[in-house]
Amino acid sequence: MKFIGIVGTNAAKSYNRMLLQFMKKHFSDKAEIEILELTDVPMFDESDDQSDSDIIQMFNKKISEADGVIIATPEHNHSVPSALNSILEWMSFNLHPFDGKPVMIVGASLHPQGSSRAQLHLRQILDAPGVNATVMPGSEFLLGQAQKAFDENGDLKSEGTVDFLDSCFTKFQRFTEIANLLNVPEDLNFKPGTFEVTAKGHNGDLPMSVTLSKDRIEDIDIDTSTETQGIADVVFSRIPQEIVNGQTLNVDVISGASITSHGVIDGVARAVKMAGGNPEILKKRPKASNIVQKDEEYTTDVVVVGAGGAGLAAAAKVLDEDKKVIIAEKFPSPGGNTVRAGGPMNAADPEWQNTFDAIPGEAHRLKEIKDMKLDDIDPEYRDDFQELQKQIGEYLGSDGKYLFDSKLLFRIQTYLGGKRTDLQGNEIHGQYDLVKILTDHALESVKWLEKVGVSFDKNEVAMPVGALWRRGHKPMGPEGFAYIQALQKYVEDNGGKLMTETPVKELIIEDGKVCGVIARGANGQKITIHAESVVLASGGYGANTKMLKKYNTYWTEIDDDIQTSNSPAITGDGIKLGLSAGADLVGMGFSQMMPVSDPETGELFTGVQVPPANFIMVNQQGKRFVNEYGSRDQLTQAAIDNGSLFYLIADDGIKDTAYNTSQEKLDAQVKAGTLFRDDTLEGLAKQLKMDPEVLVDTIKKYNSYVDAGSDPEFGKDVFDLKAVKAPFYATPRKPAVHHTMGGLKIDTGTHVLNKDGKVIDGLYAAGEVAGGLHAGNRLGGNSLADIFTFGRIAGENSVEDKQRVEQND
Amino acid sequence: MKFIGIVGTNATKSTNRQLLQFMQKHFSSRAEIEICEIKGLPAFNQPEDRVAPEGIQVLSDKVEAADGVIIATPEYDHTVPAPLKSVLEWLSYTSRPFIDKPVMIVGASYGALGSSRAQGHLRQILDAPELKARVMPSEEFLLGHSLQAFDDNGDLVYEDKVTELEECFDQFLQFVDITNQLIKNHSFQAEQNKNFSWEKASEGGNN
Numbered sequence A: 001m002k003f004i005g006i007v008g009t010n011a012a013k014s015y016n017r018m019l020l021q022f023m024k025k026h027f028s029d030k031a032e033i034e035i036l037e038l039t040d041v042p043m044f045d046e047s048d049d050q051s052d053s054d055i056i057q058m059f060n061k062k063i064s065e066a067d068g069v070i071i072a073t074p075e076h077n078h079s080v081p082s083a084l085n086s087i088l089e090w091m092s093f094n095l096h097p098f099d100g101k102p103v104m105i106v107g108a109s110l111h112p113q114g115s116s117r118a119q120l121h122l123r124q125i126l127d128a129p130g131v132n133a134t135v136m137p138g139s140e141f142l143l144g145q146a147q148k149a150f151d152e153n154g155d156l157k158s159e160g161t162v163d164f165l166d167s168c169f170t171k172f173q174r175f176t177e178i179a180n181l182l183n184v185p186e187d188l189n190f191k192p193g194t195f196e197v198t199a200k201g202h203n204g205d206l207p208m209s210v211t212l213s214k215d216r217i218e219d220i221d222i223d224t225s226t227e228t229q230g231i232a233d234v235v236f237s238r239i240p241q242e243i244v245n246g247q248t249l250n251v252d253v254i255s256g257a258s259i260t261s262h263g264v265i266d267g268v269a270r271a272v273k274m275a276g277g278n279p280e281i282l283k284k285r286p287k288a289s290n291i292v293q294k295d296e297e298y299t300t301d302v303v304v305v306g307a308g309g310a311g312l313a314a315a316a317k318v319l320d321e322d323k324k325v326i327i328a329e330k331f332p333s334p335g336g337n338t339v340r341a342g343g344p345m346n347a348a349d350p351e352w353q354n355t356f357d358a359i360p361g362e363a364h365r366l367k368e369i370k371d372m373k374l375d376d377i378d379p380e381y382r383d384d385f386q387e388l389q390k391q392i393g394e395y396l397g398s399d400g401k402y403l404f405d406s407k408l409l410f411r412i413q414t415y416l417g418g419k420r421t422d423l424q425g426n427e428i429h430g431q432y433d434l435v436k437i438l439t440d441h442a443l444e445s446v447k448w449l450e451k452v453g454v455s456f457d458k459n460e461v462a463m464p465v466g467a468l469w470r471r472g473h474k475p476m477g478p479e480g481f482a483y484i485q486a487l488q489k490y491v492e493d494n495g496g497k498l499m500t501e502t503p504v505k506e507l508i509i510e511d512g513k514v515c516g517v518i519a520r521g522a523n524g525q526k527i528t529i530h531a532e533s534v535v536l537a538s539g540g541y542g543a544n545t546k547m548l549k550k551y552n553t554y555w556t557e558i559d560d561d562i563q564t565s566n567s568p569a570i571t572g573d574g575i576k577l578g579l580s581a582g583a584d585l586v587g588m589g590f591s592q593m594m595p596v597s598d599p600e601t602g603e604l605f606t607g608v609q610v611p612p613a614n615f616i617m618v619n620q621q622g623k624r625f626v627n628e629y630g631s632r633d634q635l636t637q638a639a640i641d642n643g644s645l646f647y648l649i650a651d652d653g654i655k656d657t658a659y660n661t662s663q664e665k666l667d668a669q670v671k672a673g674t675l676f677r678d679d680t681l682e683g684l685a686k687q688l689k690m691d692p693e694v695l696v697d698t699i700k701k702y703n704s705y706v707d708a709g710s711d712p713e714f715g716k717d718v719f720d721l722k723a724v725k726a727p728f729y730a731t732p733r734k735p736a737v738h739h740t741m742g743g744l745k746i747d748t749g750t751h752v753l754n755k756d757g758k759v760i761d762g763l764y765a766a767g768e769v770a771g772g773l774h775a776g777n778r779l780g781g782n783s784l785a786d787i788f789t790f791g792r793i794a795g796e797n798s799v800e801d802k803q804r805v806e807q808n809d
Numbered sequence B: 001m002k003f004i005g006i007v008g009t010n011a012t013k014s015t016n017r018q019l020l021q022f023m024q025k026h027f028s029s030r031a032e033i034e035i036c037e038i039k040g041l042p043a044f045n046q047p048e049d050r051v052a053p054e055g056i057q058v059l060s061d062k063v064e065a066a067d068g069v070i071i072a073t074p075e076y077d078h079t080v081p082a083p084l085k086s087v088l089e090w091l092s093y094t095s096r097p098f099i100d101k102p103v104m105i106v107g108a109s110y111g112a113l114g115s116s117r118a119q120g121h122l123r124q125i126l127d128a129p130e131l132k133a134r135v136m137p138s139e140e141f142l143l144g145h146s147l148q149a150f151d152d153n154g155d156l157v158y159e160d161k162v163t164e165l166e167e168c169f170d171q172f173l174q175f176v177d178i179t180n181q182l183i184k185n186h187s188f189q190a191e192q193n194k195n196f197s198w199e200k201a202s203e204g205g206n207n
């Protein structure tokens, strides 16, 4: 038999450790006892999950694999030491290796009756549902006056004590055998057939049919049409496969798509129940994926970190140059934030844009630029600016009725839109050389994507949310996924290797040159990839609140529990990797918030989506606090100043204007508690815990502004609906992190630069991981242009730099 | 009166913190409650030199100076969370500021039981010789279903619970008064506890 012994303290000197060491030696002919120490176990912290760390994984694995566990606990303040609590908390939080595990408790203490109280507490703890160990009853082994108990060889001096320990241990061996019988999987029998069930998905119901034979789950078929493509796909392929292969419901949910994952698991459980089986038995079966794998090693030309838009574009370019590429992707499916993107990518393509009519307001915008003073423009942009003023003058002079655009307008808008000053008075604007590359080459990126297999809708020129001009090329097909789908296919068809669930943890650096990465595989194995160059394309750090707060210089406050529209994978890993190679950073204090996000999930597309003309924004007191048409930054700061949470008030009329809504969806949201509805404004105010008089007064005033066509309070100048017709709705909203503009400092060739402005040999960065381009504010639609333009450059240079060096040699 | 309220967890989101914040606001006319966090304090590791790390010493001084201490504890695995226990270990192992300090225990949990088992353990812990706090007897304030208990203004929405908390707090104010009178004549035992050692106790000393 194999046991694990846990020393219940992290103290340097411990009699409990001596006791376990004695047991290990004394019982060596009966059983193997491996002793584990708590010294390196981090303090449990619910809000900083470290279940994935090496040390916690090690404990999990060793305990899972052992036949039983012996815990030797000291007594601290009538209870067990916090260090022991801490490991048990980790082992009951996301991992549960103690479930059903036979456990023996022993304890040594200085006091004659010592550790009896600690042992009692420990029994209660081990019995808690998250731990659920099977503790051997009775046979309390208490070693009192431990300082006198051992001789110089570490042996227990008293024969009587040794005899008692022998009897306890023998009993524990028998107990282990019997208790482990309970862990042998129970047999399951089903009424064979195909069962139709609906599970809860992320976007609504997921109809599925599950086929069961007498004793097996044979097939799981899911109607996937309602779930978000790209994000949930992998759930539909992997989870059913794991369930069927392993004949188990104990499968890991997929990070980033946990709701859909649980939906599928629950659906199968329901079918099992319908067939007369007990799904709990299936949930207790061992995991299909729990097989430990051997370490792996690869050699390639270029390794790309991250399979978002930038990473896939870089990889495609490497393949175009006839070189080999491996993409290491942290998550089970590629795409990162890129699959979440709304779709349109900016590129000035005047020939095409000129075929559309101008719309009201556009000429006015151009005139504003034409009237700007040269002094207000930073010196490096002045030549371009004057040239643009000329272009605008000609266009306006010719009384053009078509949609105007030029590379220069794109450039100047990117520059002006990105110019910001932070709380400390530091001004930032887009680095000229990077902005020039973006605005000169974005159109080539569109053309290149077309070659790769993305088709764009030529009938519509879009203005993405948060953009300044209509120059968005909108792909046919499902939004951001359209790019990822085409690029992934291109990369795989041309021999690129995409390794998912392979987060890169370290760069390999030799003599100052970056020459590969070390990653961790899905089963904990170490994956080493040697390469000539490394391209970092791991996205920004929008899902890493700690990091945002650490660098933030722009917002007066970022809540600890702020939500994000980003994929949970986007935690700044590439920036940390860059730093480990000595990279310089730029613009890290600037992040972009989406002011009107779901307070619970950070998502953009929940709630009632209507143009600001149709709702009234009120704070938690029921007062208006901002012009609903304010910029993202204005809305966000106003929200932060008003306690972050606010509401969009509208009346029954919204259901005719909201493009994503129907009566059915509204009802569902009210039921789910994500939308408030009431027949009176007073009632709505009460639901929102506002003073009804205040809200009623706010709405009365607002309605009068709509009638008058002007808003003396906040200057709103575009109105549509009033709030008059019951029922009334309130959508709760809160700012969420949307984009991080700061990142690794790069040159126009995407080489990562160190603090002295020198190129770090072998290291490239493209996409949101890099900084300097968008500066203080990223315009809607500019990211996609960025990642495909700089992603391509990174792919090209990671190959060509090397060839150039070889030719010179 | 001046109290400190110790948030018994290092989690960034905690209904126990909310409970203390509510108490701070709700009782502001009757007592000043300073909320102390334990996040980021080093894990207890029983160093030979028995010197408290800086953050622990700061907390220790606050406990020492306060008229009473309110501890809000969550329940993890039927007991007190490790981070809170670690702080108590440090304090018992170094400066021992809890000796004779009036303490009120409250706790919130998501389930129905409101951290009752953790509170029971905490009482036993605070009764250990190097802590020897004066824990208010019999009264226990348990807040179950704590996730739904607070509104956006941080107010406790269960009215009966507000009343109960008010009564508890009244009692605690009286308890602090009585205890402080009681311990005036208690300096010998207090001194004993300050010097208590398990090594000596095991030899039958320390009485």
Ligand SMILES: Cc1cc2nc3c(=O)[nH]c(=O)nc-3n(C[C@H](O)[C@H](O)[C@H](O)COP(=O)(O)OP(=O)(O)OC[C@H]3O[C@@H](n4cnc5c(N)ncnc54)[C@H](O)[C@@H]3O)c2cc1C
Pocket (backbone or CB within 6 Å): A305, A306, A307, A308, A309, A310, A311, A328, A329, A330, A331, A333, A334, A335, A336, A337, A338, A339, A340, A341, A342, A343, A344, A345, A346, A464, A502, A503, A504, A505, A537, A538, A539, A540, A565, A566, A567, A569, A570, A571, A573, A574, A604, A738, A739, A766, A767, A768, A769, A780, A781, A782, A783, A784, A785, A787
């Ligand atoms: C909801 C939403 C809507 C948006 N809409 C638009 C829009 O309409 N137009 C626009 O231009 N921009 C939009 N953006 C911004 C744009 O989507 C992103 O800035 C852009 O996609 C970033 O691309 P990327 O390739 O740099 O990173 P990502 O696409 O985020 O890819 C990074 C990849 O790296 C992986 N990764 C991270 N760490 C590691 C590691 N250690 N090892 C291996 N892999 C790792 C991630 O899992 C991810 O797959 C939107 C963003 C969001 C969140």
Ligand SMILES: Cc1cc2nc3c(=O)[nH]c(=O)nc-3n(C[C@H](O)[C@H](O)[C@H](O)COP(=O)(O)O)c2cc1C
Pocket (backbone or CB within 6 Å): A009, A011, A013, A014, A015, A016, A017, A073, A074, A075, A076, A077, A078, A079, A108, A109, A110, A111, A113, A114, A115, A146, B046, B089, B090, B092, B093, B128, B198
């Ligand atoms: C903070 C602290 C609190 C302690 N509390 C107790 C106690 O309540 N009961 C007890 O018997 N020993 C107590 N001790 C003394 C010993 O640590 C204890 O007897 C222990 O079980 C000895 O085992 P070890 O050598 O493995 O640490 C305490 C020690 C420390 C450092």
Ligand SMILES: Cc1cc2nc3c(=O)[nH]c(=O)nc-3n(C[C@H](O)[C@H](O)[C@H](O)COP(=O)(O)O)c2cc1C
Pocket (backbone or CB within 6 Å): A046, A089, A090, A092, A093, A128, A129, A130, B009, B011, B013, B014, B015, B016, B017, B073, B074, B075, B076, B077, B078, B079, B108, B109, B110, B111, B113, B114, B115, B146
């Ligand atoms: C590791 C762990 C174990 C837990 N064990 C229990 C438990 O045994 N009993 C219980 O009621 N709640 C348990 N919970 C839930 C917590 O009690 C709950 O989060 C807490 O009491 C609420 O207080 P808080 O909001 O201040 O964290 C556990 C939570 C964690 C993270």
